[in-house]
Amino acid sequence: MNIRFYNARILTMEQGAGLIQGELWTKGERICYVGPAREADQTVWDEQIDCRGNVLMPGFKNAHTHSGMTAMRSFADDMPLQEWLNTKIFPLEARMTEQDNYDLTKLAILEYLTTGVTGIFDMYLSPKDIARACIDMGMRCVLVSGLNRFGPSVEEMEKRYLSLNGMHPLIAYRMGVHAEYTCDRALLEEVSALIHKYQAPLFTHLSETELETRECLERWGMTPPQFFDSLGLFDFGGGGYHCVYFTQEDMDLFAKKGLHIVTNPGSNTKLASGIAPVGRFLEKGINVAIGTDGPSSNNCLDMFREMFLVTGLAKLLQKDAAAVDAYEVLKMATVNGARAMGLSEADVLAEGKYADLIMIDLHQPNMQPLNNITKNIVYSGSKQNVKLTMINGRILYQDGEFRNGVDSEAIYAKANEIIARLAG
Amino acid sequence: MNIRFYNARILTMEQGAGLIQGELWTKGERICYVGPAREADQTVWDEQIDCRGNVLMPGFKNAHTHSGMTAMRSFADDMPLQEWLNTKIFPLEARMTEQDNYDLTKLAILEYLTTGVTGIFDMYLSPKDIARACIDMGMRCVLVSGLNRFGPSVEEMEKRYLSLNGMHPLIAYRMGVHAEYTCDRALLEEVSALIHKYQAPLFTHLSETELETRECLERWGMTPPQFFDSLGLFDFGGGGYHCVYFTQEDMDLFAKKGLHIVTNPGSNTKLASGIAPVGRFLEKGINVAIGTDGPSSNNCLDMFREMFLVTGLAKLLQKDAAAVDAYEVLKMATVNGARAMGLSEADVLAEGKYADLIMIDLHQPNMQPLNNITKNIVYSGSKQNVKLTMINGRILYQDGEFRNGVDSEAIYAKANEIIARLAG
Numbered sequence: 042m043n044i045r046f047y048n049a050r051i052l053t054m055e056q057g058a059g060l061i062q063g064e065l066w067t068k069g070e071r072i073c074y075v076g077p078a079r080e081a082d083q084t085v086w087d088e089q090i091d092c093r094g095n096v097l098m099p100g101f102k103n104a105h106t107h108s109g110m111t112a113m114r115s116f117a118d119d120m121p122l123q124e125w126l127n128t129k130i131f132p133l134e135a136r137m138t139e140q141d142n143y144d145l146t147k148l149a150i151l152e153y154l155t156t157g158v159t160g161i162f163d164m165y166l167s168p169k170d171i172a173r174a175c176i177d178m179g180m181r182c183v184l185v186s187g188l189n190r191f192g193p194s195v196e197e198m199e200k201r202y203l204s205l206n207g208m209h210p211l212i213a214y215r216m217g218v219h220a221e222y223t224c225d226r227a228l229l230e231e232v233s234a235l236i237h238k239y240q241a242p243l244f245t246h247l248s249e250t251e252l253e254t255r256e257c258l259e260r261w262g263m264t265p266p267q268f269f270d271s272l273g274l275f276d277f278g279g280g281g282y283h284c285v286y287f288t289q290e291d292m293d294l295f296a297k298k299g300l301h302i303v304t305n306p307g308s309n310t311k312l313a314s315g316i317a318p319v320g321r322f323l324e325k326g327i328n329v330a331i332g333t334d335g336p337s338s339n340n341c342l343d344m345f346r347e348m349f350l351v352t353g354l355a356k357l358l359q360k361d362a363a364a365v366d367a368y369e370v371l372k373m374a375t376v377n378g379a380r381a382m383g384l385s386e387a388d389v390l391a392e393g394k395y396a397d398l399i400m401i402d403l404h405q406p407n408m409q410p411l412n413n414i415t416k417n418i419v420y421s422g423s424k425q426n427v428k429l430t431m432i433n434g435r436i437l438y439q440d441g442e443f444r445n446g447v448d449s450e451a452i453y454a455k456a457n458e459i460i461a462r463l464a465g
Numbered sequence: 466m467n468i469r470f471y472n473a474r475i476l477t478m479e480q481g482a483g484l485i486q487g488e489l490w491t492k493g494e495r496i497c498y499v500g501p502a503r504e505a506d507q508t509v510w511d512e513q514i515d516c517r518g519n520v521l522m523p524g525f526k527n528a529h530t531h532s533g534m535t536a537m538r539s540f541a542d543d544m545p546l547q548e549w550l551n552t553k554i555f556p557l558e559a560r561m562t563e564q565d566n567y568d569l570t571k572l573a574i575l576e577y578l579t580t581g582v583t584g585i586f587d588m589y590l591s592p593k594d595i596a597r598a599c600i601d602m603g604m605r606c607v608l609v610s611g612l613n614r615f616g617p618s619v620e621e622m623e624k625r626y627l628s629l630n631g632m633h634p635l636i637a638y639r640m641g642v643h644a645e646y647t648c649d650r651a652l653l654e655e656v657s658a659l660i661h662k663y664q665a666p667l668f669t670h671l672s673e674t675e676l677e678t679r680e681c682l683e684r685w686g687m688t689p690p691q692f693f694d695s696l697g698l699f700d701f702g703g704g705g706y707h708c709v710y711f712t713q714e715d716m717d718l719f720a721k722k723g724l725h726i727v728t729n730p731g732s733n734t735k736l737a738s739g740i741a742p743v744g745r746f747l748e749k750g751i752n753v754a755i756g757t758d759g760p761s762s763n764n765c766l767d768m769f770r771e772m773f774l775v776t777g778l779a780k781l782l783q784k785d786a787a788a789v790d791a792y793e794v795l796k797m798a799t800v801n802g803a804r805a806m807g808l809s810e811a812d813v814l815a816e817g818k819y820a821d822l823i824m825i826d827l828h829q830p831n832m833q834p835l836n837n838i839t840k841n842i843v844y845s846g847s848k849q850n851v852k853l854t855m856i857n858g859r860i861l862y863q864d865g866e867f868r869n870g871v872d873s874e875a876i877y878a879k880a881n882e883i884i885a886r887l888a889g
Binding site: 111112113114115116118119120121122125148149151152155307310311312313315316336339340341342343346349350352353354356357359360361362363364366367404405406407409410411412413414416417420421422423424425441449450452453456457459460 | 535536537538539540542543544545546549572573575576579731734735736737739740760763764765766767770773774776777778780781783784785786787788790791828829830831833834835836837838840841844845846847848849865873874876877880881883884
């Protein structure tokens, strides 16, 4: 498909580029032109879209999620993390089939499309089924292992690493473990050996709650990041999800090793886990991305809510209304996410990059007047402003309708059927 | 107009009513039936709407806003409250005409309709022009004076009180002052005399920032609520907007006098003002409502973002994931708002009440599965789920389109024109 977007404001998110008035052309899965209006052979276009002055920008990267948890949305709320995991989530997950994970991931993908997410960093059960759902729905996905003492084995993770990477242009796979508190030391040492064998980065839930951090200190005399580092788990990069309880030394470690932090303010807020010191991470030069976490802890998969929370909670924590400004947040939700996920070809809007982009509708009251479009998007934008979502050159969502050929009502019915069976 | 909504889930928000499966009928501006499906003479209906299992619930009450500030959305962000007011907002407002206020209020009303707001408590310049915009657009509005040492005079406030109350079924007017820090003592004493003359409630910005509270203590040896009370300003009810820095004694005063608190978490977050202790207000039995504050401090007028912030910030402040649960928040956004605003006939969905209601679309991925509809609305809902907004029996917004006969593009153009002139 060759698609011409014209009459657009283009926020490429390239360093210093600002807002370009003009056109963006796609050819197949890639962007082939971004710039001022230009003559082109009219016969080449499969579709020409008048953007009516609306914004084109890179799609959001949801840099930490557990998509298959959609079944448990609003199933067990108003509980602290550990109790919620142990009494509600783990027992249900034990009964979840691979087909369930596939069906539930499809529900999450519908939601991602409505909020302009064009790439997810997904840690959940049976990654091959997540991959299958993403391929069938057209979503770009970096899978990450959630290995822990209940599975999968390190051997299984290695198999997945070798088979899932390269299986499809939309799919990649990273090594990871669930968390310090769900892994034994011996297991982590095995993982470290594998990390070293492939010189691979490692991702994990890290310092999410005060309890986790305190118990790790008691067990090992080190914070979770220091403990992981002491085992060599961060020797080839990677990073942590959440990172709420980070010490000065933890931040220095992350800065020195070029590790990534994925902040999850919606989940940390709803589970009362705490506020991550995002402003200080940025001062240290750490690459900070944004994730929604899973739909059972957040409970929505809405990057606009996350963006407002990132800046809002930083302002509250630092008692400074100027903390972490809107452009910084937009970068975190797009470019920084791509960087953390290893998606260097899906980060900004430029010739040769993957056509992973969204159109933001400015013809809505919450986007007017146009005093500052970046601030409008972060401070007053909502998923209702997402007029179009394109991944890998395909328009998957437009004007409130899914264009990827799926039957959304059938997906909803299936999710209701699954939770009735699992909880029954 | 006689309208029949059928095949609905109805969240009446009446105490203990739960979710009713059935129908809701309107006759003119009021609800004439809520209950199970029932036979009716098919010839009486002007319109019959199949709700397809979607939720009907009372519209949200935005219990604190400054609608006409839409011009300054994203005009001056990332600044603390006092600096933002003194250097950016007040100079611009001094140049704003009454017609500007009318036009800018219309822009805000469009946004309210998209987020399911059916009633606003609006404190801003030239209330007669706010009233005019609301009448022209079909919005229910309780005006409140923002009297301060720059205007209006107490005589003018009295005139407005007498002329604007009763001018139109959609409009009411309450006495109010901007804040302690923008009023002299003598002025407040004059206001108190008027309050006593009419036995009227009084509303004001109250204890919004630490600075305001500290300076009031230094000036009068009392917190803002205690100072207002000492002047008799709360002798006939009313209450405060924001109420972030409330002492135990302030809460006791509010509980004893039956005063209302309108919390504004979006604005308090963005301006780094702080987190109001909403959970403790509720424990004291204080009626707590929710407002967006103005579009220049928030910057959006989105009740879904506010609702998530109310519960989320309470959870963070109290370090308790069970704090201020979803149903409590929905009550604050509807019934409690109506109570604070004196809209006793527009609070719940029941026979005889005004038909101020919204339809929440469950046929969207963020609302599935249907484990708990109340929690879905508060924890994962968004304005995109607002499928229909009806005020006073008129459908003003449906399926993303404004049905009140206004030209939204002309309103956007006017707002851009106004800010260009004011800032120029």
